[in-house]
Amino acid sequence: MDINDVIISIKNLKKSFGTLSVLNGIDIEIEKGENIAVLGRSGSGKSVLIKIISGLLKPDSGTVKVLGREVDKISDAELQKLRLKIGFSFQSSALYDSMSVKQNLEFPLVRNLRNLSRKEVNAAIEEVLSDVGLSQTINQMPSELSGGQKKRIGIARTLILKPEIMLYDEPTSGLDPITSIEINKLIVQVREQYNTTAIIITHDLVCAKETADRVAMLLDGKFLMQGSFEEVFNTDNENVRTFYDYNFINAK
Amino acid sequence: MKVDPEKSEGLPGIKYFISEKTDLFFLTLYNVHKFIIRFFKVAFSPPFEFKEIINQCYQVGYRSLGLISLTGFITGFVFTKQSRPSLSTFGASSWLPSLISIAIIRALAPLVTALIAAGKVGSNMGAELGSMKVTEQIDAMEVSATNPFKFLVSTRILATTLMLPVLVTYTGFVGMMGSYLNVHQNEQTSITAFFKSAFSTITFLDIFSSLLKSVVYGFTIGVAGCYQGYNAQNGTQGVGRAANMAVVLAMFMIFIEEMLIVQVINEFR
Numbered sequence: 057m058d059i060n061d062v063i064i065s066i067k068n069l070k071k072s073f074g075t076l077s078v079l080n081g082i083d084i085e086i087e088k089g090e091n092i093a094v095l096g097r098s099g100s101g102k103s104v105l106i107k108i109i110s111g112l113l114k115p116d117s118g119t120v121k122v123l124g125r126e127v128d129k130i131s132d133a134e135l136q137k138l139r140l141k142i143g144f145s146f147q148s149s150a151l152y153d154s155m156s157v158k159q160n161l162e163f164p165l166v167r168n169l170r171n172l173s174r175k176e177v178n179a180a181i182e183e184v185l186s187d188v189g190l191s192q193t194i195n196q197m198p199s200e201l202s203g204g205q206k207k208r209i210g211i212a213r214t215l216i217l218k219p220e221i222m223l224y225d226e227p228t229s230g231l232d233p234i235t236s237i238e239i240n241k242l243i244v245q246v247r248e249q250y251n252t253t254a255i256i257i258t259h260d261l262v263c264a265k266e267t268a269d270r271v272a273m274l275l276d277g278k279f280l281m282q283g284s285f286e287e288v289f290n291t292d293n294e295n296v297r298t299f300y301d302y303n304f305i306n307a308k
Numbered sequence: 309m310k311v312d313p314e315k316s317e318g319l320p321g322i323k324y325f326i327s328e329k330t331d332l333f334f335l336t337l338y339n340v341h342k343f344i345i346r347f348f349k350v351a352f353s354p355p356f357e358f359k360e361i362i363n364q365c366y367q368v369g370y371r372s373l374g375l376i377s378l379t380g381f382i383t384g385f386v387f388t389k390q391s392r393p394s395l396s397t398f399g400a401s402s403w404l405p406s407l408i409s410i411a412i413i414r415a416l417a418p419l420v421t422a423l424i425a426a427g428k429v430g431s432n433m434g435a436e437l438g439s440m441k442v443t444e445q446i447d448a449m450e451v452s453a454t455n456p457f458k459f460l461v462s463t464r465i466l467a468t469t470l471m472l473p474v475l476v477t478y479t480g481f482v483g484m485m486g487s488y489l490n491v492h493q494n495e496q497t498s499i500t501a502f503f504k505s506a507f508s509t510i511t512f513l514d515i516f517s518s519l520l521k522s523v524v525y526g527f528t529i530g531v532a533g534c535y536q537g538y539n540a541q542n543g544t545q546g547v548g549r550a551a552n553m554a555v556v557l558a559m560f561m562i563f564i565e566e567m568l569i570v571q572v573i574n575e576f577r
Contacts, residue, residue, distance in 0.1 A: 110451045139453040150448035152440075164452035167459075170355065210448075217452065 061087045063221060063253045064109060069118035070277075071104055078104050080277025082118070091247055091254045093264035095299060096274030102257040103147070105274075106223040109255070110144050111135045122221065140168060143214030143252070147226040149206035151198040157209055158194050161185070165216050184212040187249065188242060204235035211242060215250060222246060222254040228263045240266040261289075261303035273299075343461075343535050350455065351462035360459060364467030368429050369474060376424055380479035383420055384412060384486030392494065401495065402505070408487040409506035413514050417480040419566060422525035425472060426558035430533040433464055434554030437537025438547035446538070461538055465530030472526025473519050480518070517573040524569065525562050532558035 062085050069082040078101035086092055096102045107113040108120055111127045120127050125138055152160050161181045165172065172180075185191045188208040198206060207227060214222065227243060228236035240263050246252055247267075256267055264271050264285060271288045273281045273296055281288045281296065289300045324331045388408050395401050437460060440446050449456035488502045497505075533554040540550040 107447075112447055112451060136453045136455075139451055142451065144448070144451040146444050146448055148444055150444040152445050152448070153443075154436075163449075164454055167355075167454045168452075213448075214452070 063088050063090075063123060064255070065119070065121040066105075066109075067119045069105075069108065069120060070116045071101065071108060071113065072116055077277055079108075079115075082274075082277070082279060084272060084279060084282070086253060086255065088253055089247075089251065090270065091243070091256060091268045092270045092272060093256045093258055093268035094272050094274055095258065095261070095264060097295075098259075100274045101277060102274055103225050106144070106225060106255055106257055110142050110223060111139065140217055141220045143211075143217065143219035143222045145207070145211050145214055145222065145224045145227060147229055149198075149203075149210035151201075151206055151209055151213070153198045155198075156194075157185075157190075157196050157198070157201075160198070160209065161213055161216055164213065168217060180216055184216045187215065187245070188212045202235075204231050204238060207231070207239055208242065211246065215246065218250060219252060222250075222252045224254060224256045224258075226257055226259070228258065228260045236260065236263065237266075239263075243267040259299075261285075261300065339539070340531065340535055343538075344531060346457060347462055347465055347531070350458050351466060357459055357463050360463040361466050364463045365471050367432075368425070368464075368467045369471040372425060372428055372475060373478070375428060376421060376475055376479055377482050379420055379424055380417070380482035381486035383416055384408065384483030384488075385490050386486075387411060387416065387483075388487040388490040392490075404491055404495075405487070405497075405502050405506040406509040409484065409510055410514070412483040412487070413480050413510055413518050415566075415570075417483055418476050418518050418521040418525060419562070420483075421476045421479045421522065422472065422529065422562050423559060425468070425475065425526070426529050426532070426555055426562060429468060430529045430554040430558045431551045433530070433533030434536040434540075435547055435551035437461075437464075437534060438540030438550035441538060441540045442543050442546055457538075461534040464534050465527065468530035468533075469523055469526040472529070473522040476518060476522035513573065513576060517569065520573075521566065521569050524565050528561045528565065529558045532561065 064084070064086040066082050066084045069079055070077070071079040078099075082105065084092075094102050094105065104113060108115050109122055109127065114128050122138060123141060125134065127135065127138065130138065151157075152163065155163065158181055161184060162177055165177055165180060181194070182191065185194060188211060190205055190208050190212070193201060193205060193209065198209070201209065211222075211224075211227075222243075224243060227239050231239065243254065243256065243263075244267055247254060254267075256263065258264055268285070270282060271285050272279045273288055275295055280293070281291065289296060291297065388404060391404060391407060392401060395403055395407070437446075440460070446456045446460070449459065484503070484506060487506075488497075488499060491497050491502055492499075536550040536554040536557065540546040542549075
């Protein structure tokens with residue numbers, strides 16, 4: 057594998073909160089264009105992992121390289137530049153609730169690309185809204201949107217900066233099955249249309265199966281298993297089997 | 309330094325220098341100090357958020373006008389009414405406008421306005437930023453390569469610092485009008501005579517100290533509200549606590565600053 061193809065490289069990453077050890081030696085490499093799903097129990101540190109990748113949290117030890125830069129070692133200005141290439145879709149969508157959908161979308165755009173004309177900004181907003189299939193919501197407030205619509209607008213807000221990496225935190229949590237399928241399709245569509253590399257944090261095995269090339273199972277602060285969906289779940293490990301059985305109980 | 313965690317308050321296994329509460333107090337002081345330094349670094353470096361500063365000035369200024377008008381007017385009216393008997397005893401009712409103008413301009417207008425703004429604006433900032441923090445909206449701004457501190461904190465602190473002097477001036481005027489109403493009811497004094505008498509004892513130092521106080525109070529209210537909100541934790545409970553602590557911290561600091569500024573200004577009188 058060409059070293060230039062590795063977009064995210066994490067070695068022996070450790071992170072604790074007080075006396076609670078959350079990540080206890082994470083090693084992973086993610087190639088350009090790859091979608092990887094990270095599975096694990098609640099509180100296992102899945103979200104902490106992507107918050108460290110985006111520079112929201114600092115690791116205790118280990119190296120985290122994103123696009124060749126060590127996120128915890130670079131200056132604030134360099135981190136800001138790097139973040140232009142990283143899209144983060146929050147579990148709660150995190151839409152700015154005092155702003156309309158349009159203002160939410162233009163917020164990162166006008167602050168990062170200051171030389172854009174009003175016409176270009178509007179065109180970019182219309183384009184991403186059309187990509188997520190929600191052009192009609194442009195003047196609505198976040199409180200007027202459904203859970204699925206909020207997730208889509210949250211994704212659109214990150215897409216407007218044309219990121220190279222997408223970090224999805226529980227993209228289907230709290231959504232009904234039909235909306236979850238729509239979000240899964242959107243994640244696949246984003247990858248094809250925007251050529252993104254993605255980490256998808258999820259409990260939802262359908263989401264992992266539909267959207268990811270590779271699955272990594274996080275347990276006790278380490279990756280217990282990594283591989284294709286079939287490789288990971290063709291196992292006798294009790295924790296992994298429980299995940300599978302719970303998600304696909306009706307398919308048995 | 310206390311090294312025995314068993315004898316220390318708070319979480320087991322954590323060592324405190326003095327005790328949990330004392331350590332927390334000094335840690336908060338240090339963090340507020342860092343927060344203020346960060347404000348000065350961020351607020352005066354481009355690009356500037358002019359639109360948001362104007363929006364926040366509107367929120368702080370215009371939206372507080374109703375409450376401040378009412379309290380300012382009543383303060384002036386009631387203070388005059390309560391002071392009259394004492395002055396009348398010495399046949400000195402004609403000194404009422406001078407007394408009231410000194411009281412309002414030197415002390416009441418800045419203090420009353422600051423306390424109202426701390427309650428109304430400070431709690432609003434604490435709650436608003438606190439809810440943005442716990443719903444990850446601030447994190448979302450950060451990861452989208454924008455500076456949430458500049459957009460949310462700097463603009464609000466600048467707005468309170470700029471608008472408090474305006475509000476204090478307004479409160480002073482409304483308070484004097486309240487006072488005039490009472491004086492006119494009793495002594496049928498004309499408005500010209502009232503203000504001529506009122507301003508005969510007011511010096512430049514009085515107006516300067518009043519404006520200086522209002523700038524300091526405005527800054528304090530902005531810092532207290534933003535600091536508490538920006539560092540809110542633990543969900544909705546944390547939001548309530550941030551709003552509450554914003555008011556408590558602002559009022560506490562305002563009274564201490566009042567005492568200090570008066571001591572300093574009186575040295576020049």
